[in-house]
Amino acid sequence: MTPTLTVDALTKRYGQTVALDSVSVDLVPGEVTVLVGRSGAGKTTLLRCVNGLETPDEGTVQYDGTPLAPPDVALVFQGGALTGRKTALENTLDGGLARESRWRELFGWHAPAEKRAAVTRLHDVGLAGMADRRVRTLSGGERQRVGVARALHQRPVVLLADEPVASLDPATARDILALLADAIREHDLVGLISLHQPTLASDIADRYLGLTDGQITLDTSATDVSDDDIAMVYE
Numbered sequence: 001m002t003p004t005l006t007v008d009a010l011t012k013r014y015g016q017t018v019a020l021d022s023v024s025v026d027l028v029p030g031e032v033t034v035l036v037g038r039s040g041a042g043k044t045t046l047l048r049c050v051n052g053l054e055t056p057d058e059g060t061v062q063y064d065g066t067p068l069a070p071p072d073v074a075l076v077f078q079g080g081a082l083t084g085r086k087t088a089l090e091n092t093l094d095g096g097l098a099r100e101s102r103w104r105e106l107f108g109w110h111a112p113a114e115k116r117a118a119v120t121r122l123h124d125v126g127l128a129g130m131a132d133r134r135v136r137t138l139s140g141g142e143r144q145r146v147g148v149a150r151a152l153h154q155r156p157v158v159l160l161a162d163e164p165v166a167s168l169d170p171a172t173a174r175d176i177l178a179l180l181a182d183a184i185r186e187h188d189l190v191g192l193i194s195l196h197q198p199t200l201a202s203d204i205a206d207r208y209l210g211l212t213d214g215q216i217t218l219d220t221s222a223t224d225v226s227d228d229d230i231a232m233v234y235e
């Protein structure tokens, strides 16, 4: 049977604010789901609850019937959240730290096979020959490519992205989204990408999930969704 990421009755409150209100959804590997919704609808909170950065007040997140371990979920942020003084290779290697032995993690030493794998990942995201470049010297698009390489080097089963292209020009944004979508399909990951610009979503989405005031108000395959369906989420 296909493993499923099961989000079940997830509720998250911040004081009087109900950021997520009993959200339930099943996501399957290899499918790109685009999460849309107005500012404050709960998109980031949902992603943070799935990757364990937030603890929900109620509800559960399980993959194939069991809770996820931290390395199983990778999150790509806007701007990449990388370490600027480190090289592209070092940032990529950081993605795999949780899967290396404890002393290696402590000292930041990496097994040769890990280094080879990280170089391959940089190659795969279009950064061949740039492994030794410090991230602060890279363009926004290149940084986000490193962010994707690092996320993949974590060997996740779930790949989340929170507004991954918000600060990029439209052409670069399309390239980065295509990279994420290809990675989700090629590595058979559960993929959930929140986007402010739904117009960018149509190239990559297999499915649309819409949040309004912490509740799911849209859950439709890309083949069936209409512009009106998406506009409704933003009303």
Ligand SMILES: Nc1ncnc2c1ncn2[C@@H]1O[C@H](COP(=O)(O)OP(=O)(O)OP(=O)(O)O)[C@@H](O)[C@H]1O
Pocket (backbone or CB within 6 Å): 014, 017, 018, 019, 037, 038, 039, 040, 041, 042, 043, 044, 045, 046
């Ligand atoms: N740490 C926090 N403390 C208090 N309130 C919070 C916190 N994080 C989120 N919220 C509130 O929860 C609600 C959902 O926020 P969230 O960031 O998930 O929305 P979003 O859809 O990601 O918005 P945006 O598109 O602007 O990033 C908002 O009302 C927000 O103010």
